[in-house]
Amino acid sequence: MAILDILKLPDPRLKQVSTPVEHFDAALRDFVADLEETRQDGPAAVGIAAPQVGRFERIVIVDCSSRPKTPNHGNLVLVNPEIVHWEGYEMGREGCLSVPDYTGNVIRATQIRLRAQDPEGAVHEYEMEGYEARAVQHEIDHLDGMLFVDRVVSRRTDLYQRKTYAKKKKSKPAA
Amino acid sequence: MSDWMMLTLVGADRPGIVSRVTRALCGVGCNLGEASMLRLGGNFTIMMMVATEQPESALRAALAPVADELGLRLHIDTVNGELHQHLLPNVQVRVSGADRTGIVADVTEALAAEGFHILELESDVAGDSASPLYIMNIQGHSERPVERLVEALAGLDARGVSVDVAAIDLMIG
Structure with a gap:
């Protein structure tokens, strides 16, 4: 197990497109363990992608389980992930281990259907929404050499479609 | 330096x-x-x-x-430079209402009383000159829960100002 170095912008390798994983062997599982350790070492990252540590294969980890109110599938190692269906869109704020001290608003699909292999090579499908779906889209972007800074929209462009809190009914003032 | x-x-x-x-x-x-x-x-x-x-x-x-x-x-x-020390907003407050004097003071006073730290505020006057509409978007940091801010701003409704408070969920990946 080892904590790996994270590539940071403007490192041009972050723009590289990663190749599909073909061998589901012990070396892959060792790398996944290192990748997970690296994710947990950083500042509260819910996801990490292999190219962020300089391995240009289609492997990401997403884990939103630390957020109890967020619907999530636990710790997911997604090998050769593919989004097969998108629905809706919403704005949300993102940051990235590869872009320290910067956050920006990005539009992502609200709901996705995802197909991916696990580290043993078995194929799974997941229905995801909201925060977890956002994390997966952010990580898959890394596999295609895309960073969230390439997708940031102006803060003035207000497209938030998020949950709001019901206002309390006003009580009549005492007579 | x-x-x-x-x-x-x-x-x-x-x-x-x-x-x-x-x-x-x-x-x-x-x-x-x-x-x-x-x-x-x-x-x-x-x-x-x-x-x-x-x-x-x-x-x-x-x-x-x-x-x-x-x-x-x-x-x-x-x-002072103080770069690389961004404070992250965790709450967004959106306000709109028929334009009148005092909307910003009313909203921000209520937020300040809850210890709300404004990191960014932008406002526009939309509509037309006959019926201007004031629209304001605030992003900031609050130690207190969103529900508490909603309560603090509840009185604004009666004065014709629509206020919407929402959490900003930062996703780091």
Whole structure:
């Protein structure tokens, strides 16, 4: 197990497109363990992608389980992930281990259907929404050499479609 | 080490202001930091951090021809850099209502009483001159829960101001 170095912008390798994983062997599982350790070492990252540590294969980890109110599938190692269906869109704020001290608003699909292999090579499908779906889209972007800074929209462009809190009914003032 | 200055430039809007101003600063070796450049009404406004070892007078001299030609007013303050220390907003407050005096004071007073830290506020006057609509978008940091802020702002409703408070869920990946 080892904590790996994270590539940071403007490192041009972050723009590289990663190749599909073909061998589901012990070396892959060792790398996944290192990748997970690296994710947990950083500042509260819910996801990490292999190219962020300089391995240009289609492997990401997403884990939103630390957020109890967020619907999530636990710790997911997604090998050769593919989004097969998108629905809706919403704005949300993102940051990235590869872009320290910067956050920006990005539009992502609200709901996705995802197909991916696990580290043993078995194929799974997941229905995801909201925060977890956002994390997966952010990580898959890394596999295609895309960073969230390439997708940031102006803060003035207000497209938030998020949950709001019901206002309390006003009580009549005492007579 | 460079010292930082905050340059404020304001003038009637027209194309080309940013390129002319920044080229002049580049010419005297200034490095630009964080900036906000925005059209407000018919004016273009620049607030820009500039790192330089030049004295203020050198900056003024470099900018004078551009400012004169484009009709820009210039103001310079010496400031601390304090880069790489972004505070992250966790709450967004959206406000809209028929324009009247006091909306901003009413909303921000209520937020300040809850210890809310405004990191960014932008506002627009939409609609038309007969019935202007004031729209404001605040992002900030609150130690207190969203529900508490909603309660604190509840009275605004009765005064014709619609207020929407929502959490900003930062996703780091």
